[in-house]
Amino acid sequence: MDSEKERNLRISQMGFVGKMIGGFTHELKNHLAIIKETAGLIEDLIVFRKSEAKEDSAEYMRSLDSIALQVDKAVQLANYLNRFSHRMDHPFSTFSVHDVIEELIALRRRSASERGICLETDFHGAVPAIHSDPSRLYCLLYCLIEEKMLGFNKGSHLIIKTEPSDSSIIIRIIPKGKPVESIAERIIDKCICMDEVVQEIIETLKGAVRHEQESVTTIIVPLNLLPVEKK
Amino acid sequence: MSWTKVLIVDDEVEFAAALSERLLLRDYDTKAVYNVDDAIAAIKQDPPEVLLLDLKMPGMSGIELYRTIKEFNPSIEVIFVTGQACQNGDETIPREAFACVMKPIDIDELTKQIDKAKQSIIKK
Numbered sequence: 001m002d003s004e005k006e007r008n009l010r011i012s013q014m015g016f017v018g019k020m021i022g023g024f025t026h027e028l029k030n031h032l033a034i035i036k037e038t039a040g041l042i043e044d045l046i047v048f049r050k051s052e053a054k055e056d057s058a059e060y061m062r063s064l065d066s067i068a069l070q071v072d073k074a075v076q077l078a079n080y081l082n083r084f085s086h087r088m089d090h091p092f093s094t095f096s097v098h099d100v101i102e103e104l105i106a107l108r109r110r111s112a113s114e115r116g117i118c119l120e121t122d123f124h125g126a127v128p129a130i131h132s133d134p135s136r137l138y139c140l141l142y143c144l145i146e147e148k149m150l151g152f153n154k155g156s157h158l159i160i161k162t163e164p165s166d167s168s169i170i171i172r173i174i175p176k177g178k179p180v181e182s183i184a185e186r187i188i189d190k191c192i193c194m195d196e197v198v199q200e201i202i203e204t205l206k207g208a209v210r211h212e213q214e215s216v217t218t219i220i221v222p223l224n225l226l227p228v229e230k231k
Numbered sequence: 232m233s234w235t236k237v238l239i240v241d242d243e244v245e246f247a248a249a250l251s252e253r254l255l256l257r258d259y260d261t262k263a264v265y266n267v268d269d270a271i272a273a274i275k276q277d278p279p280e281v282l283l284l285d286l287k288m289p290g291m292s293g294i295e296l297y298r299t300i301k302e303f304n305p306s307i308e309v310i311f312v313t314g315q316a317c318q319n320g321d322e323t324i325p326r327e328a329f330a331c332v333m334k335p336i337d338i339d340e341l342t343k344q345i346d347k348a349k350q351s352i353i354k355k
Binding site: 026029030032033034035036037038040041044045048049063066070110113114116154 | 243245246249250252253256287288289290292314315334335336338
C-alpha cells in the first residue's frame, strides 16, 4: 500500500473511532442524566413531602427501579465500548462477526434513530468465528452502514443479515424504505468513508463488496485471513 | 417565582418525566412530551412560557424544531438541554436561544435559567 493510501486509511479509521466514541459518550451521558434526575426526584420527594411518606412509597419504588435499569443500560453500553476498543489490541484475531455487528449497532443506534432509521439484524445460526482484522472489518461495516443510513429516508429499516458460505461469511446490508433524492447530505461522511478507503479495506481483508439490486450491499469476508508476512 | 409554564421536550421519557416532577415540586407549571409531533400540538394548544428542548431527537433535531416553533410563536423562550457540548461543529445552538444547559443537569442552575427566561418575557 502506498503512503497516501495508508494515510487515507488511517484518517478514515481515526474518524470512525471518533464517531463511535462520540456515540458512546452521548448515550452514557443520557443514562447518567436519567440516573441523576431519578435520584434527585427521590431526594425531592423526601424533602418536599415528608408528611406523605407512605403515599409516596410507590413513587420511590418506581424511581429506584428506574435507577437500577439505567445503571444496567450504562454498564451494557460501557461493555460494548470496551469490547470495541479491545478489537484494536491485535491486528489479527479470532472473533465473532455477530459480536462486531451487535457492538456497532449498539453504538450507532442513536445516530440512526436521529435520522429516523431502524437498524435490525438477521443472523444465521451457523456462522463460525473468523480469523481476520477486526478493526478494519469494523470500519468497513461502519462505512457501508453509514452510507445506507444517509441514503434512505426517515422510516426506513436497515437489516444486517449474515450467512456462512464455504470458506467465507456473507454479510448483507438490506435497506427497506425510500431512497433519498438528494445526495448532498452524504458529503460530510464521505470525508471519513471515502470510496477508495472502503475499497482499500476490503482488499486488505481479501474479501469483496458488491452493490446489488434494490440497493443491497453484499460483503464477503474470508474465514481465515492470514497475516501478511513482512518482506 | 412560581407557576411559570414550562414544557419539556425530550425523547428520553424517564429523564423528562423525572425532571417534570421535580419542577412541579418547585411550583413550575410543567408538562413533558416525548416527541416532535406532540411538542408542536402541545405548543399550539397551550403555549408554554419556557420550552426545555432536547438538542437531538428522532425525526427532527431540536434546532429544526426550535426554528419551526419560533415561526408560529416567537414569544416562547427556549432553553436547550443537551447531552453534548452546547457549542459544537455539527449543530451550533442558535444565538437567539435563551440558554443551553448540559445533561446531567444541575436543577438549581436550570431553575435559575427558567426564572431568568420568565423575567425576560415580563420585560418584553
